[in-house]
Amino acid sequence: MMAFLTALHDSAVSTWIRESESVWAFPTVLTVHTLGMMLLVGCAWVMDLRLLGVARSIPIGPLRPLFRLMWAAFWINLVTGVLLFIADPERKATSLLFGFKMLLIIVNLPLLRRLERAVYGEGPEPAAVGRGTRQLAAASAALWAATIFTGRLLGYM
Amino acid sequence: MSSLITPGNLSHLHLLLNHFPTVGLTVAFALLVVSILSDTEAIKGDTMRPTALGVLFGIAVMTLPVFTTGLAAEGAIEKLPGISRDAMSAHENAALLAFVVLELTGAVAWWGLWRWRRTHRVPPSATILVFVMGAVSLGLMTVAASIGGGIRHPEILADPSTAGAQSVFSASAAAVGFFVNGRGHQWVWPTLESAHFVGMTLWFGVLLIANLRLMGFFTGIPYPSLHRLLPWALLGFGVNEVSGMMFYIATPKGYTTNVVFYWKLIFLLIAAADLLYLTVWPAAWKTEADTPTHFRERAIGWAALCSFVAVMYCGRMLPFLGNSF
Numbered sequence: 001m002m003a004f005l006t007a008l009h010d011s012a013v014s015t016w017i018r019e020s021e022s023v024w025a026f027p028t029v030l031t032v033h034t035l036g037m038m039l040l041v042g043c044a045w046v047m048d049l050r051l052l053g054v055a056r057s058i059p060i061g062p063l064r065p066l067f068r069l070m071w072a073a074f075w076i077n078l079v080t081g082v083l084l085f086i087a088d089p090e091r092k093a094t095s096l097l098f099g100f101k102m103l104l105i106i107v108n109l110p111l112l113r114r115l116e117r118a119v120y121g122e123g124p125e126p127a128a129v130g131r132g133t134r135q136l137a138a139a140s141a142a143l144w145a146a147t148i149f150t151g152r153l154l155g156y157m
Numbered sequence: 158m159s160s161l162i163t164p165g166n167l168s169h170l171h172l173l174l175n176h177f178p179t180v181g182l183t184v185a186f187a188l189l190v191v192s193i194l195s196d197t198e199a200i201k202g203d204t205m206r207p208t209a210l211g212v213l214f215g216i217a218v219m220t221l222p223v224f225t226t227g228l229a230a231e232g233a234i235e236k237l238p239g240i241s242r243d244a245m246s247a248h249e250n251a252a253l254l255a256f257v258v259l260e261l262t263g264a265v266a267w268w269g270l271w272r273w274r275r276t277h278r279v280p281p282s283a284t285i286l287v288f289v290m291g292a293v294s295l296g297l298m299t300v301a302a303s304i305g306g307g308i309r310h311p312e313i314l315a316d317p318s319t320a321g322a323q324s325v326f327s328a329s330a331a332a333v334g335f336f337v338n339g340r341g342h343q344w345v346w347p348t349l350e351s352a353h354f355v356g357m358t359l360w361f362g363v364l365l366i367a368n369l370r371l372m373g374f375f376t377g378i379p380y381p382s383l384h385r386l387l388p389w390a391l392l393g394f395g396v397n398e399v400s401g402m403m404f405y406i407a408t409p410k411g412y413t414t415n416v417v418f419y420w421k422l423i424f425l426l427i428a429a430a431d432l433l434y435l436t437v438w439p440a441a442w443k444t445e446a447d448t449p450t451h452f453r454e455r456a457i458g459w460a461a462l463c464s465f466v467a468v469m470y471c472g473r474m475l476p477f478l479g480n481s482f
Contacts, residue, residue, distance in 0.1 A: 027477035034473050035466065037354070042362025046386065055385035059446070062377030066366070145355055152351040 001093075008089040017087035026087060033080040037151075040073035041144045044112075051119070051129055051137040060119060060126040067116045074109075097157055101150040108143040111136055159416045164233030167413065171230040175305070177219040178259060178298045185212040186291050193284065206279050210266040211433065213291060217263020218429040221398070222422050224256050225405060227305075229413035234308075241308060248305040250329050253406070255297035260398065262290040267391060271436050274384065330406055337407035349400040356400065360393030361465055364428070367435045372458035373450040380444035387436055394432070415479030421471035424464045431461035 008014055017025050043066045050058050085092050092098045115136045119126050127133075188209035195201055231249065234240055269283030307313055337345050363386045370380050405412055412418040434457060435441060444450065 023474075023477060027474060031470060031473045034354075034469060038358055038361050038466075038469055039365075041358040042365055045359055045362040045389075046366050049386065049389065054389070055382060057382035057385060058378055059382070062375050062446075065375065144358075148354045148358070149351040152354055153347050155350075156347045 002090070005089045005093050008086060011086070013083075014086045014089065017083060029080050029083045029087075033077055033084060036073045036077035036080060037148065040070050040077060041148065043067075043070045043073070044140065044144050047115075048137040048141040051115075052134055052141075053129075060129070064120050064126075067112075067120075070112065091157070092154075095154070095157060097150055097154055101147060101154065104143050104147045104150065108140055108147070111140045111143070115140060162414055162416050162419070167226060167229040167233045171223070171226040174219070174223045174226055175302065177216055178223055178255070178294075179302050181212070181216040181219070182259070182291070182295050182298055185209055185216055186295055188212060189284075189288060189291060193288065202278060206284070207270055207273050207437070210270045210273070210279065210283075210287065211437065213266040213287065214263050214270065214433060217259050217266070218426060220256055220259055221425070224252060224402075225412070225418075225422065227252060228405070228409040232410060232413050239311075241311060244304060244308045244311075246330070248301060248308060251297065251301035251304050253330050253333075255294060255301045258290060258297055259294040262287060262294050264391065264395065265290060267432075267436065268388070270433075271384075271387060274437055274442060275381075333403055334407045337403050346404075349403055353397055353400040353404075356393040356396030357469065358393075360390040360397070360428075361469075363387065363390035363393070364431060364435065364465065365462065368431070368458040368461050371435075371441055371444060371450055371454040373455060376448075377446055379446045380441050380448075384435070384442070387432070390432060394429070412475070415475060417471050417475050417479045421468055421475070424467040424471065427464040428461065428468055431457070431464070434461075 017029060020026070047063060047066050047070075049055065050060065050063065115133065118133045118136060119129070121127070186209075188205055192201055192205035192209055195205065200206075227249065231245055235242065235245065265283060265286045269279045269287060272283065273279045336342060337349070366375065367380075367383045367387065367390075369375055370378055370383055438454075440451065440454065
């Protein structure tokens with residue numbers, strides 16, 4: 001495993017992202033990762049706030065495209081996240097903080113799916129927002145906040 | 158534009174912008190007083206009162222570059238002969254206090270405007286609060302400006318050596334610096350960074366969907382229902398202003414000579430203007446479900462969204478593009 005990580009670390013892609021002086025290397029990958037975060041979590045806040053009872057006059061049905069935006073942003077961040085991992089594989093793979101961040105995301109993704117299905121899964125009209133949906137929204141929002149914190153802290157490890 | 162970031166220009170910029178919180182605040186306050194004293198309903202409710210609040214919000218936003226260029230000007234002139242360091246740090250501390258009170262006044266003024274758009278009436282509590290806080294801001298700003306004038310004109314200070322004693326909250330800027338960067342405070346900077354990111358996603362998410370509706374997306378949603386979310390955008394801005402200013406006050410040299418930081422400020426002013434637009438724009442408020450949108454709103458929306466991304470881009474790229482850290 002360690003040998004693989006070392007080989008990854010020494011690969012051309014990893015070296016370029018990590019060591020290139022070009023602004024298109026590490027800085028741009030990191031900025032696109034931030035852009036994806038802004039879009040993913042920004043849309044998630046709006047959806048979760050509405051489901052938690054803020055601005056109840058917003059009809060829930062037309063909000064559905066927010067989920068498509070969130071998934072698009074998620075894929076952007078998966079790609080840029082993998083690139084950031086490749087740039088620094090040995091330290092990331094052995095970091096408890098990094099593992100914790102991955103855990104938060106792995107728990108949150110099925111929550112996001114379940115939330116989408118709970119609200120929009122039953123026919124053309126959105127389902128009434130029940131207690132279960134509100135709990136899902138609150139849990140998902142808390143996990144996003146925790147993910148941002150751990151992600152941000154990774155920059156200081 | 159990098160070539161414009163010279164010590165002389167930074168001082169000049171501060172001298173140009175510093176009229177917003179002093180002169181501008183006087184004008185906004187006068188408008189507010191007239192709207193309170195007037196017995197004409199139109200002046201009270203529909204025109205002058207909201208105008209006063211809008212101008213106050215604008216002044217509060219414009220004071221952000223005033224404060225930041227102030228620290229840049231300090232770095233630019235502190236080594237010059239005849240400059241009183243005491244007067245300079247007294248000015249900074251007085252300005253910080255005035256800045257904090259003015260920003261809070263701006264937030265209350267915004268809340269009054271937001272309520273006015275919803276109910277066609279500024280709540281009396283908002284008017285009273287803005288009046289009191291505006292008067293306090295004006296007083297504090299006058300003190301700050303007066304001490305500031307003494308930095309280059311010692312002849313107007315009664316006794317330049319006592320300038321430091323004029324500030325009640327002397328050393329407040331240094332206290333912020335110690336809190337953020339001091340020994341044993343290693344947790345503070347990363348925590349503030351995390352809060353800065355959470356605040357950013359909050360204001361971005363809310364302003365994104367509000368602008369998208371006016372650009373012709375999410376047509377099933379009546380705009381007035383999205384208007385309810387706007388206070389959350391202000392909350393996000395607030396979190397980011399507090400965390401951002403703490404970075405800035407603690408480490409001004411990381412920003413003052415970096416051109417990327419000034420770009421960020423410019424795009425931030427556009428983002429704040431967009432919040433004001435989303436709060437009061439009449440055509441926006443009339444956008445019901447399935448109301449088609451106008452080219453004008455689509456153009457404003459695209460400009461705003463590009464500015465939001467630019468704010469993030471300039472902030473994220475600060476360590477890479479310029480000479481910040």
